[in-house]
Amino acid sequence: MARVATPTAFDAIDPARRLRNLALTLVAIGVGVLVLWGLESLGSAKLTQALALFAVWGVATVSLNLINGTLGILSLGHHGFMLIGGYTTGLLILDEAARQRILTSARSTMTEQTLGISVGNMLQSLGLDALATPETLWFRYLLAIFFGGLLAAVAGLVVGIPSLRLRGDYLAIVTFGFGEIIRLSASTRLFSAYTNGALGFPGVTSEFGKSVWWTFGVLAFTVFVISKLKYSSYGRAMQAIREDEIAAQAMGVNVAYHKVLGFVISAFFAGVAGGLWVSWLGGVRLDFFLFQLTFFFLVAISAGGTGSITGVLLGTALVVFVRQYGDPLEETYSIQTWLYLAAGVLGLAAAGAFAFRSLRRLRPRLHWGALVLAGAAALAALVALIDPSAIEGTFRGFGMRAIFLSVLLIVIMVFRPEGMIGRAEFSWAALLREQRSGPTDEERAQDAWLSNPQLNPGGEGPRDDADATRDEGGR
Amino acid sequence: MLEVEHLRKSFGGLTATNDVSFHVNEGEIVSIIGPNGAGKSTIFNLVTGVYRPDGGDVRFQGASIVGKSTNQIVGLGIARTFQNLRLFTQMTVLENVLVGQHHRLRSTWLSSVLRTPGYRRQERAMREAATEKLAFFGPRLQSFRLNQPVYVLSYANRRRTEVARAMATGAKLLLLDEPSAGMNPKETAEITQIIRRMRDEGGYTILLVEHKMNLVGEISDRVIVLDYGEKIAEGSYHDVVHDPLVIEAYLGKKAAVDRAEDEEGSGA
Structure with missing residues (x-):
C-alpha cells in the first residue's frame, strides 16, 4: 500500500546512526575525562x-x-x-x-x-x-x-x-x-x-x-x-x-x-x-x-x-x-541572621508560587497561601530589622542539612512527582531532536482519513461486498 | 488442536465451570458466547494456566497442559488477550509487541548486555516480526505510532496492539477475550475482517469470547454457548441462536416459549 509510511522501527539499530552515536559517546567520554582531570587538578x-x-x-x-x-x-x-x-x-x-x-x-x-x-x-x-x-x-x-x-x-x-x-x-x-x-x-x-x-x-x-x-x-x-x-x-x-x-x-x-x-x-x-x-x-x-x-x-x-x-x-x-x-547550614549564626534567612526562604516560596500559578494560568495568580507566606516573610524581616536587641543570641542549625534535603524532596514530589526528569533518558537522538514521538502532517492527515468514516466509508483491507452493503444498511 | 475435557472449576461454593468439554481444530475460528458470568473468561484462565482446574483435562496438540505455568503455556503456543486490556502502558507500541517475543530469545542476559552478533540478529528479527504483526492492522499502528507510548493510544488502537502482542508470541492458538469491546461499529467490522485474515493469512487458530453477535455470526466456524458454567449448546451460529436453551439463557423462559411458538406458526 502506498499509504504506509516508511517504518521507523529500525532507526534504533540503523548502522550509520549507531556509528555516529558511538563517536559522540567517545567524544563525550573524552570531554568528561578532561573535565574530571581539570577538577582534580584544582587540588x-x-x-x-x-x-x-x-x-x-x-x-x-x-x-x-x-x-x-x-x-x-x-x-x-x-x-x-x-x-x-x-x-x-x-x-x-x-x-x-x-x-x-x-x-x-x-x-x-x-x-x-x-x-x-x-x-x-x-x-x-x-x-x-x-x-x-x-x-x-x-x-x-x-x-x-x-x-x-x-x-x-x-x-x-x-x-x-x-x-x-x-x-x-x-x-x-x-x-x-x-x-x-x-x-x-x-x-x-x-x-x-x-x-x-x-x-x-x-x-x-x-x-x-x-x-x-x-x-x-x-x-x-x-x-x-x-x-x-x-x-x-x-x-x-x-x-x-x-x-x-x-x-x-x-x-x-x-x-x-x-x-x-x-x-x-x-x-x-x-x-x-x-x-x-x-x-x-x-x-x-x-x-x-x-x-x-x-x-x-x-x-x-x-x-x-x-x-x-x-x-x-x-x-x-x-x-x-x-x-x-x-x-x-549547620553552623552557628545569630538569630537575626536566621530570621533574615527564613524571610528569604518564605519570600522565595511566595514568589515561586506566584510564578508557578502565572505559568500554569491558574487564577487568581496570588493565592491566599502565597499571601500568608509573603506575610510571614515580611514579619520575620520586620522583627529582624526593627528590634535586633530583643532577639539576641545565637542558634546552631543542627540537622538543617537533612531538613533542607527533605524540603527539597517535598517540593519535587509536589510539583514533579515523577522526579526531575521523570522516566526520560538521555540519548543522542533525544538531544539532537531526532526522536519522533509525533506524526508528520502527512501522517496526521492519513490518521484522520483512517478514523473518519465519512472520508473512508469502505474501511481499509480486503472487504467483500456483503460487508459494505451491511454497513450501508446499518447506517 | 485444543481439547478441553470435563473441565471443572469452582471458587468456594460458586461453580464457575462445570463439566465443560469442547475442542478446537486447527485453522478454526470458534466463539464462546454466553450471558455475563457464564464462565467464559474462567475457561480462558483455565486454558492459559492462570487457574488450576479442579477436574478434567486440557490438551494442546495432544499433550496435557494442566499444571503448567502461564509462561510455559505461551511457549507451547497458546497466547491470549485480556477483556479489560492489560498492556504495558508506559512502554511504546513496538516495545509491547517485542515483549511478546522475549520468551523465544535464545541469548543469555550477558550476551544481550554485550550485544553479541547473535543477539543483534535476533533483535532485528524480533523487530521485523513485530512490524509484520502490526501491519495486520493496516497503517494505523505503523510509522510514528510505533514509538508512541501506549497510554496515548485510542481504545481501539490499544485493542489492536494487544492482539498484535499476542500474535507476536509465536502462538498457534490465540484466545481473544472480547476483541471488539469498546469499538464502534465500523471498527468492529474492521476487526472482524482482521480476525478472519489472521486465520487465513496468518495461519492462526482462534478461540474467542465475544458479546457482539454480528461479529460472532460473521466469522465463527462453530459457536459454543455457556450458561452458569455449563455448555448448553454447540454448533454453527445459525443452529445455536435458534436453540431454545440458548434463547432461554439470554432472554428467559417465556421468550423462549414465545419464540418457539412463533417459529412453529411461521413454519405452518
Whole structure:
C-alpha cells in the first residue's frame, strides 16, 4: 500500500546512526575525562571527595534503580548488600600493618586465621608473587571488589528466591528485614571473626575510593552494563513486569526468573558500591551501613526520576551535594541572621508560587497561601530589622542539612512527582531532536482519513461486498 | 488442536465451570458466547494456566497442559488477550509487541548486555516480526505510532496492539477475550475482517469470547454457548441462536416459549 509510511522501527539499530552515536559517546567520554582531570587538578580535597562520593553512591543508586525503577519492586535492603561487599573488600585488601594492629588489640574478636584471608595471600599461594606487591595493589583491589560483588550477588539470590514471590508493600518489608538481618548478623558472634563484631576495622586503603578515576571508572562500567541491560530484550521484559505482572506472564515472560535476575545483578553492583564505599571511608564499621544509606539512595532516585538512569544520577548529585556542601547550614549564626534567612526562604516560596500559578494560568495568580507566606516573610524581616536587641543570641542549625534535603524532596514530589526528569533518558537522538514521538502532517492527515468514516466509508483491507452493503444498511 | 475435557472449576461454593468439554481444530475460528458470568473468561484462565482446574483435562496438540505455568503455556503456543486490556502502558507500541517475543530469545542476559552478533540478529528479527504483526492492522499502528507510548493510544488502537502482542508470541492458538469491546461499529467490522485474515493469512487458530453477535455470526466456524458454567449448546451460529436453551439463557423462559411458538406458526 502506498499509504504506509516508511517504518521507523529500525532507526534504533540503523548502522550509520549507531556509528555516529558511538563517536559522540567517545567524544563525550573524552570531554568528561578532561573535565574530571581539570577538577582534580584544582587540588581541592573536598571537591575530589565529593566527586568520588557521587560516583560511589551513583553505583549504588543506579543498581538500586534497576530493582525500583526498571523492575518496579520497592527494595529497601540495599544497604545489606553493600555491607556484604564492603566487609568482603575491606577484609580482602586490609594491609599488613592494620592486620597486626587488630591481632594485637585486646578487644578484637578476629583470629589469626580470619585475618589471613586476603587477596594478597591467595595470589601468593597461587605462586603469583608479582601480583602481591604494593605496586599491584590496584589489581588486588579490583579482585576484592569483584569478590565483594559476587558475594553480595549470592546473598541477593538467597534473599531473592523466597521473597520475590511477594508483591508490593509486603516485599518491601521483607527486603527491609533482610537488609537489617544482614547488618545485625555481621555483629553477631557467628560472623565476628570476620567482621570484628560491632567494632569493625580501620585501615582500608583510601587510594581507590577517593580517587575520581577509580570511582568514575566503576560508575561508567555500572552505567554501561545496566543501561545496556535496560535496553535489551531482558530489560523490556523487566519493564513489562513493572507495568503488569499478569500480562507479562501471559506473554510468556518468566516473571520469577527475571525478578531474581534483576535482583542478583543489582545486588552485585551494590556489593561493588560497598567495596568503593569502605575505601572512601577508609575503614569498615557497622554504622557505615545503616538503613539511612538506602534511604538516601531512595531520595536520590525519587528526586531524579524513578526508572531513569540519567535522572537517578542527577538525584545522586543533588543528594551528595547537599551532604558534602551543606555544612554552612549547620553552623552557628545569630538569630537575626536566621530570621533574615527564613524571610528569604518564605519570600522565595511566595514568589515561586506566584510564578508557578502565572505559568500554569491558574487564577487568581496570588493565592491566599502565597499571601500568608509573603506575610510571614515580611514579619520575620520586620522583627529582624526593627528590634535586633530583643532577639539576641545565637542558634546552631543542627540537622538543617537533612531538613533542607527533605524540603527539597517535598517540593519535587509536589510539583514533579515523577522526579526531575521523570522516566526520560538521555540519548543522542533525544538531544539532537531526532526522536519522533509525533506524526508528520502527512501522517496526521492519513490518521484522520483512517478514523473518519465519512472520508473512508469502505474501511481499509480486503472487504467483500456483503460487508459494505451491511454497513450501508446499518447506517 | 485444543481439547478441553470435563473441565471443572469452582471458587468456594460458586461453580464457575462445570463439566465443560469442547475442542478446537486447527485453522478454526470458534466463539464462546454466553450471558455475563457464564464462565467464559474462567475457561480462558483455565486454558492459559492462570487457574488450576479442579477436574478434567486440557490438551494442546495432544499433550496435557494442566499444571503448567502461564509462561510455559505461551511457549507451547497458546497466547491470549485480556477483556479489560492489560498492556504495558508506559512502554511504546513496538516495545509491547517485542515483549511478546522475549520468551523465544535464545541469548543469555550477558550476551544481550554485550550485544553479541547473535543477539543483534535476533533483535532485528524480533523487530521485523513485530512490524509484520502490526501491519495486520493496516497503517494505523505503523510509522510514528510505533514509538508512541501506549497510554496515548485510542481504545481501539490499544485493542489492536494487544492482539498484535499476542500474535507476536509465536502462538498457534490465540484466545481473544472480547476483541471488539469498546469499538464502534465500523471498527468492529474492521476487526472482524482482521480476525478472519489472521486465520487465513496468518495461519492462526482462534478461540474467542465475544458479546457482539454480528461479529460472532460473521466469522465463527462453530459457536459454543455457556450458561452458569455449563455448555448448553454447540454448533454453527445459525443452529445455536435458534436453540431454545440458548434463547432461554439470554432472554428467559417465556421468550423462549414465545419464540418457539412463533417459529412453529411461521413454519405452518
